Amino acid sequence: MSDHNDRELGMKRNITRRDFLNGVAVTAGATLMPWHLLAADDSDPQKSPAYYPPALTGLRGSHPGSFDAAHSLRDGTFWDAAGTPQDTGETYDLIIVGGGISGLSAAHFYRKAAGANARILILDNHDDFGGHAKRNEFRVSNRTLIGYGGTYSIESPEPYSAVAKSVIEELGIDVTSFPKYLDRNLYGSMGRVPKIFFDKETFGSEKLVDDPCPFPGGETYDLAVAGPNAWANFMAEAPIAELARKDVSRLCREKKDYLPQLNAEQKKARLARISYAQFLTELAGVHGDVIRLYQTISQTLFGVGIEAIAALDAAETGYPGFSGMGTEPAALSNERSYFFHFPDGNASIARLLVRNLIPEAIPGNSATDVVTAKANYAKLDERTSPVRIRLNSTAVRVKHAGDPARATDVEIAYARGGKVYTAKSKNCILACWHVVIPYICEELPQKQRDALASAQKVPLLYSNVLLRNSAAFQKLGANSIYAPGGYHTHVDMDLPVSIGEYRCPRAQDEPLVVHMSKAPCRAGLPARDQHSLGRIELYSTTFETIERKIREQLARTLGPGGFDPARDIMAITVNRWPHGYAYEYSSLWDKFVLEGGETPCEIARKPYGRITIANSDAGAYAYTDEAINQAWRAVGELTKS
Ligand SMILES: Cc1cc2nc3c(=O)[nH]c(=O)nc-3n(C[C@H](O)[C@H](O)[C@H](O)COP(=O)(O)OP(=O)(O)OC[C@H]3O[C@@H](n4cnc5c(N)ncnc54)[C@H](O)[C@@H]3O)c2cc1C
Numbered sequence: 001m002s003d004h005n006d007r008e009l010g011m012k013r014n015i016t017r018r019d020f021l022n023g024v025a026v027t028a029g030a031t032l033m034p035w036h037l038l039a040a041d042d043s044d045p046q047k048s049p050a051y052y053p054p055a056l057t058g059l060r061g062s063h064p065g066s067f068d069a070a071h072s073l074r075d076g077t078f079w080d081a082a083g084t085p086q087d088t089g090e091t092y093d094l095i096i097v098g099g100g101i102s103g104l105s106a107a108h109f110y111r112k113a114a115g116a117n118a119r120i121l122i123l124d125n126h127d128d129f130g131g132h133a134k135r136n137e138f139r140v141s142n143r144t145l146i147g148y149g150g151t152y153s154i155e156s157p158e159p160y161s162a163v164a165k166s167v168i169e170e171l172g173i174d175v176t177s178f179p180k181y182l183d184r185n186l187y188g189s190m191g192r193v194p195k196i197f198f199d200k201e202t203f204g205s206e207k208l209v210d211d212p213c214p215f216p217g218g219e220t221y222d223l224a225v226a227g228p229n230a231w232a233n234f235m236a237e238a239p240i241a242e243l244a245r246k247d248v249s250r251l252c253r254e255k256k257d258y259l260p261q262l263n264a265e266q267k268k269a270r271l272a273r274i275s276y277a278q279f280l281t282e283l284a285g286v287h288g289d290v291i292r293l294y295q296t297i298s299q300t301l302f303g304v305g306i307e308a309i310a311a312l313d314a315a316e317t318g319y320p321g322f323s324g325m326g327t328e329p330a331a332l333s334n335e336r337s338y339f340f341h342f343p344d345g346n347a348s349i350a351r352l353l354v355r356n357l358i359p360e361a362i363p364g365n366s367a368t369d370v371v372t373a374k375a376n377y378a379k380l381d382e383r384t385s386p387v388r389i390r391l392n393s394t395a396v397r398v399k400h401a402g403d404p405a406r407a408t409d410v411e412i413a414y415a416r417g418g419k420v421y422t423a424k425s426k427n428c429i430l431a432c433w434h435v436v437i438p439y440i441c442e443e444l445p446q447k448q449r450d451a452l453a454s455a456q457k458v459p460l461l462y463s464n465v466l467l468r469n470s471a472a473f474q475k476l477g478a479n480s481i482y483a484p485g486g487y488h489t490h491v492d493m494d495l496p497v498s499i500g501e502y503r504c505p506r507a508q509d510e511p512l513v514v515h516m517s518k519a520p521c522r523a524g525l526p527a528r529d530q531h532s533l534g535r536i537e538l539y540s541t542t543f544e545t546i547e548r549k550i551r552e553q554l555a556r557t558l559g560p561g562g563f564d565p566a567r568d569i570m571a572i573t574v575n576r577w578p579h580g581y582a583y584e585y586s587s588l589w590d591k592f593v594l595e596g597g598e599t600p601c602e603i604a605r606k607p608y609g610r611i612t613i614a615n616s617d618a619g620a621y622a623y624t625d626e627a628i629n630q631a632w633r634a635v636g637e638l639t640k641s
Contacts (some may be wrong), residue, residue, distance in 0.1 A: 009551040010566030011544075044381070045127075046391055051377045053128035054135040054344075059543045060149055061134065061462070061575035066126045069394040069415040073439045078396060078415075079229060085413045087421040093423035094638070095412050097395040097440070099124030100131020101346065102614045103431035105167060107387055107629035110429075111357070113639040120357075120387045121423060123414050125394040129380070131582070132349035133624075137571045138466045142512045146371070146502065147464035147494070147513040148345030149575035153340050156623045159317070161633045164625035171352040172367035175180045178340045183496040186506060192479035192493075193227030197557045198239050202292055202485030208476055208557065215253035215297055215319055226478060227277040231416070245290035248320070251284060255324030257281040264326050268312055269551035270621055271327065272587035272594060276314035277307040284321050294319075296489045297482065299519040299604030303458030303534070308527045310587045332481070341495050342371060343502055346624050351375065357387040368500035392416055398428055404609030427610050427638045431631065433457060433579050433616040436605055445609055451603035455617040459534040460580035461518040463488060463550055466511060466571040473637045474508040480559060487549040488516035491557065511570065516550060519580075527589045535578040546574050581622035582615075605630070607637040 018324035018432055045051055056063075072078040094104045094110050107120050120510060128134065134149030155162075156176060168175065187193070199440035227233070235245050250256065250257045258279070259267045266561065271279065276298070280286045295305045301317065302309045315322040351370050355362040361379040380389040395415040400407035401424070410428040413420055432435055435453035438444070444452070473479065473493065476512040481491040494517045496504045505512040520534030551565040587593040605618040614634035619626040 004552055004565075006548070008566060009548065009555060010564075010569060011548060013566060013569075019300070030100070036505035037290055046377045046381055049378065052375075053308050053377075054137040054141065054375075056127075057136075057427045057571050057573045058139075059576060060136065060573050061577045062356065062579065063127065063265040064125055064605070065392070067396075069396060070125065070436055070439070072395055073355075080615075081395070082415070082420045085422045088421050088423050090121070090423040091409075092423065092425040094118065094120045094429065095410070095423060096120065096122045096277065096429045096430035096431055097398065097412070098122075098131065098615060099126075099129040099389055099391070100615070100627060101133050101353070101432065102351055102616060102618075102631045103131070103429070104129070104350055104357065106429045106431055106614050106635050107357050108353055108467055109632055109635040110356045110639070111387070113635060117386055121425070122387070122389045123393040123395050123412070124389070129354060129389055129391065132573055133346040133350040133525070135344035135347035135351070136464045136513075136575070138464075138511075138513060138571055138573075140466065140570065143511075144372070144467050145466065145511060145513050146343040147515060147573070148347065149345070149462055149464065149573065150577060151346035153339060153341040153345060154349070154624060156625050158621075158623075158625070160338055160625045161629050164628040167329065167353075167628050168349070170584060171349065171356065171384045173349070173352070174367070175338055175340045181497050181499040182341075183504070183506070185481040185495070186496040186563075189226065190277065190474065190508075191227075191477045192473060193230065193477060194224050194480045194482070195476070196234075196238070196293075197479040197481050197483040197486060197491075199308070199483065199485040199556070201580065205238045207237060207239050207555065208478065209237045209239075211250070211482055214480070214482070215317075215509075219316035227232050228476070240289035240293060241287050241551070244287035247284070247286040247290045248293065251280075251286065251290070251320035256284075257324045257326070258321070259325065265597065267325060267327060271312035271315060272310050274311050275307050275588060276309050276311045276319060277305075279311035279314065280306070280321060293484055294513060295523070296484050296604065299489050299521065300460070300517045302584075303460065303519045304521045304530050305521055305523045308521075308525075308530060308586075308588065312587065335487050337560050341497055341506065342499065343494065343497055344371070349624065354389065358382075358385055358389065361389075366500070371500040371502045389417070390580055392412075395430075395432070395440050396420065397491060398611065399443055400609050400611070404443060404611075407609060427612075429614055429631075429634050429638070430541065430633070434613075434615060435579065436599075437604075437613070441611065442610075444611075448603055448606055448608070451600040452601045452613075454470070454583075455604060456528055456531055456583055457535075457577075457617070458531050458581035458583060458622070459520050459538050460522065460537060460577045461488070462548070462575040462577070463516040463518075463546065464573045465514045465516060465550055465554070465569060466610060467514055468511055468568045468570055469605040470505070470507045470512050471508050472558040472563035474570070478561075483553065486553050486557075488518040488553060490517045491515075491553070494518075500614065514554075516553070527586060528583070531583070538576050540577040541576075543574060546576075547572055558615075582617045582620055582626070607634075612637045 136147040136149040210233035212230040212234040249472035312495040315327040364373040397413040401409040434452040438449035460624045520537045521530040543619035601620040612634040616627040618630040
């Protein structure tokens with residue numbers, strides 16, 4: 001419950017209009033922009049010069065208007081009110097459903113195989129391209145600050161494949177050059193270190209304490225280095241039992257084998273069958289306060305708490321307690337050696353792909369100038385261009401024209417601006433979320449549709465908050481805050497990356513974008529049930545509620561540093577992803593992981609006539625390289641004959 005009333009929190013401030021705060025002007029766009037009002041003609045809002053989704057604040061990600069057609073298809077009501085589809089008369093070599101990194105990569109690969117004149121249409125239900133690779137912009141005075149609304153960085157526990165690497169290289173991204181753009185010492189030199197916020201509801205008293213042992217989950221990569229006095233501060237100040245503090249020290253600092261009687265293979269088999277919470281309680285024998293402390297460390301990475309992730313996954317992620325077990329995470333070193341973070345995350349990859357496909361849409365010619373390049377959305381869907389990207393367009397029916405084994409065409413119907421249109425194509429790639437496919441492509445075999453339907457995604461909330469300055473963070477000596485009991489479990493300053501013309505905020509009096517993340521879930525239930533309930537929660541929570549949570553959390557956490565939410569919060573963009581990460585199989589919840597056999601994603605991604613299937617769901621792996629790998633496979637299946 002809140003200790004603050006709405007006035008103190010600044011809930012009444014109209015942060016979404018042009019506003020002046022202590023001499024700083026912020027243009028934060030408009031919430032719920034009615035695009036049809038901008039349209040030159042009402043079927044093509046993208047053509048309006050005012051159409052610029054990255055600058056919108058309020059509820060983004062799966063924004064209002066993006067999912068209504070798909071949900072009404074799911075509910076069986078769509079065709080009752082849809083009317084007769086209008087034939088656009090358009091024909092293509094390839095229509096791609098889904099304009100995320102997988103769909104855009106599919107267009108890239110197809111052009112390489114079929115030639116630059118191949119005619120391609122990409123449909124996406126959102127008002128922006130990129131899918132989870134989402135750019136948020138904030139205008140403050142004469143400056144644009146950039147945030148990531150989804151996919152954060154090039155990184156992967158598995159090495160990037162040759163195919164995925166070649167795309168990154170063709171786009172001009174030199175991953176090895178990343179250290180040049182990152183001011184690695186900035187936060188450390190300013191005395192800002194990772195902290196833990198202990199809240200009184202969970203821990204009995206409220207305190208910001210040094211995090212002596214920061215773990216993957218926050219977004220600060222290898223800047224998540226504990227402060228020089230972190231252990232002393234934690235041992236003296238953390239409001240948990242003394243035994244629990246000692247347990248944390250043991251888990252993080254001692255090399256101890258909690259299964260000495262087993263060899264390495266037996267250990268892995270055991271750890272695959274118990275949860276991380278069980279490992280900590282039953283094998284490491286920690287105090288209950290340690291579980292309270294670590295319960296949510298895994299949420300933003302796995303979508304669930306430590307009671308629902310396998311201990312083996314925890315070990316491979318680098319969570320505490322495994323350093324003496326011989327289960328060291330080889331994968332982590334890979335994740336760190338192939339890493340690149342743009343200020344808008346992997347939205348820069350999406351933008352570079354779009355530039356490659358439709359050069360007029362994004363000016364410039366390098367992977368560094370793309371950071372500040374302003375996309376021209378009017379150029380995305382030009383009749384004269386071989387590649388077209390049509391936004392605000394939900395595919396609602398994908399069907400071969402005749403027998404799939406012999407048909408020469410696929411007909412795609414899509415909903416846009418309250419109407420349904422059709423277009424024809426020789427080939428179709430479904431690069432959209434797999435749970436949607438059974439509803440739009442009913443001709444697929446039932447077994448495949450069931451497998452597709454099982455790819456329930458992991459819900460996530462990525463909120464970007466524009467702050468007037470970072471004075472409170474400076475006073476408290478914080479750059480990232482893990483909040484085990486918080487609505488958002490992580491509050492992070494972005495990595496200080498300056499690239500191309502973009503300069504990241506450095507001084508404490510400069511405005512900055514703070515990133516807050518959350519994975520809605522229900523501890524104690526099987527993982528998929530947790531994700532379903534989290535998805536419902538995200539769809540049914542209003543922006544106002546999330547705004548209040550953000551203001552309360554920042555007020556409580558940063559208040560002792562002089563933070564005033566009513567004064568210091570200038571804009572909020574909430575990227576809600578009810579369908580977030582691809583579901584990754586878990587040895588705790590998915591029998592086939594231990595027993596072997598064909599996995600659901602292998603069944604789901606089988607080609608069918610002239611239709612093939614991409615998306616990171618097709619590899620059950622929530623990473624950009626997988627989105628690219630699956631696009632490569634899907635294009636290969638169409639072009640191999
Ligand atoms: C919050 C978040 C953070 C992430 N962070 C990282 C990270 O740091 N690094 C990393 O490698 N990966 C990360 N991922 C994983 C990320 O999903 C992948 O990296 C990749 O961006 C997925 O691309 P995709 O094209 O497969 O899917 P998506 O990006 O989801 O694109 C699919 C598109 O299809 C659209 N679509 C669905 N149905 C229809 C329809 N019927 N008609 C038209 N369009 C439709 C969707 O709306 C979406 O726009 C993150 C994911 C999320 C959600």
